[in-house]
Amino acid sequence: MxxxxxxxxxxxxxxxxxxxxxxxxxxxxxxxxxxxxxxxxxxxxxxxxxxxxxxxxxxxxxxxxxxxxxxxxxxxxxxxxxxxxxxxxxxxxxxxxxxxxxxxxxxxxxxxxxxxxxxxxxSPSSPARQRELSLASGRAVRVRLPCAGDQEALFDAAADARAALLVARCLVGESEPAAALDAAEQVACALAIGNAAPRLDLALDLECPTCGGxxxxxxxxxxxxxxxxxxSRSELLTEVHWLALHYHWSQAEILGLPRSLRREYLDLLERDRLARGQVER
Ligand SMILES: [Zn+2]
Structure with missing residues (x-):
């Protein structure tokens, strides 16, 4: 830390x-x-x-x-x-x-x-972390809300496999194994899990400047x-390069600086360079 x-x-x-x-x-x-x-x-x-x-x-x-x-x-x-x-x-x-x-x-x-x-x-909320879902067949399964790790694990999953994989990860307790659910039940479960997850309101109402829609x-x-x-990756490497060149700090030392402090040192170097340019003129 x-x-x-x-x-x-x-x-x-x-x-x-x-x-x-x-x-x-x-x-x-x-x-x-x-x-x-x-x-x-x-x-x-x-x-x-x-x-x-x-x-x-x-x-x-x-x-x-x-x-x-x-x-x-x-x-x-x-x-x-x-x-x-x-x-x-x-x-x-x-x-x-x-x-x-x-x-x-x-x-x-x-x-x-x-x-x-x-x-x-x-806004603070306290959603139930687990809930029971009734399937069309009359059976019930218990599922938990998806967490950040589930999204990370499913990032590369093929679109047609996502529902089954999400359900398999989120089934809890004595629930049937995900493989026991048919494809329609897996999709219904995945939708219900997704809908139960609380979300931030991140929608922006916009108007297209070209068509006005x-x-x-x-x-x-x-x-x-x-x-x-x-x-900004290449900009970051350029900044590390300049600081290493002038201060002779190691890469690890420079990368350990918070972005704001790194930028302050670069501003100092720039001011120094400008001042020297004025003296030489
Ligand atoms: Zn438009």
């Missing part, structure tokens, strides 16, 4: 069940450092990248002060998404810019949109942050 860099206390919308009773809702984040940025940018699974970054940047999650990826995988996706948005704001600021396409089939024009992450709020766009915290980190 790092000891410096900006920190922020976050109240989780749903929280983690306590060993005895009740919920842990408190978490503390510290801004990303270069090591977290680089490790995430080099992954192919955006969910694993997000969980890796959160494990590195959570100084506290409920009762845990040494947070690992397994702790993050146990979070409900709504809590993981809210933590990612708060981490994104702490590291990169509130404004996010994206280029999207108009969804109208006869338009499909690209447009730039601005998202203010500070407007995303999460109104549409809704949903911000995706995992892909939003992952895209940001992949786009």
């Amino acid at each position: 790092r000891s410096y860099g900006p920190r922020k206390d976050v109240e989780l919308p749903c929280g983690l069940p306590r060993a005895g009773d009740g919920l842990h809702r408190r978490a503390t984040l510290t801004a990303m450092d270069g090591a977290a940025e680089l490790a995430a940018a080099d992954q192919s699974n955006p969910f694993f990248a997000a969980h890796l970054v959160l494990a590195r940047c959570l100084c506290r999650l409920g009762a845990r002060t040494e947070v690992d990826v397994e702790d993050v995988r146990r979070l409900l996706p709504i809590d993981r998404d809210f933590l990612l948005i708060e981490l994104d704001r702490l590291t990169f600021g509130n404004r996010r810019y994206q280029t999207i396409r108009c969804p109208a089939a006869d338009c499909r024009r690209r447009m730039d949109i601005e998202i203010d992450l500070s407007t995303i709020v999460a 109104p549409f809704s766009h949903e911000y995706e915290p995992v892909r939003g942050l992952f895209g940001e980190l992949r786009r």
Whole structure:
């Protein structure tokens, strides 16, 4: 765990069940450092990248002060998404810019949109973690809500296999094994599990500047942050290169700096370079 860099206390919308009773809702984040940025940018699974970054940047999650990826995988996706948005704001600021396409089939024009992450709020909720589902055949199964780790595990799954895999992961207790359910029951179960999962309201009401058609766009915290980190990877390496060249710090030392501090050193170098240029003139 790092000891410096900006920190922020976050109240989780749903929280983690306590060993005895009740919920842990408190978490503390510290801004990303270069090591977290680089490790995430080099992954192919955006969910694993997000969980890796959160494990590195959570100084506290409920009762845990040494947070690992397994702790993050146990979070409900709504809590993981809210933590990612708060981490994104702490590291990169509130404004996010994206280029999207108009969804109208006869338009499909690209447009730039601005998202203010500070407007995303999460109300506390306490959904039942498990529930019984009645199948069309009259049988009942007991399922749990999917967690962040389920999304990570299913990221690469083929579309036609997802329902069966999700149900197999989420069946609990004395339920029938997933293989005992027919394909229609697996899909019905997967839909019910998905619908029961609480979500953040991330829908933006937009209007296409070309065709004028109104549409809704949903911000995706995992892909939003992952895209940001992949786009800025080469910039990060350039920054490491300049700091190493001038200060002779090791790569590990430079990557251990929070992004804001790294940028301050680069500003100092730039001011130095400009001042020297003026003297030489
Ligand atoms: Zn349009």
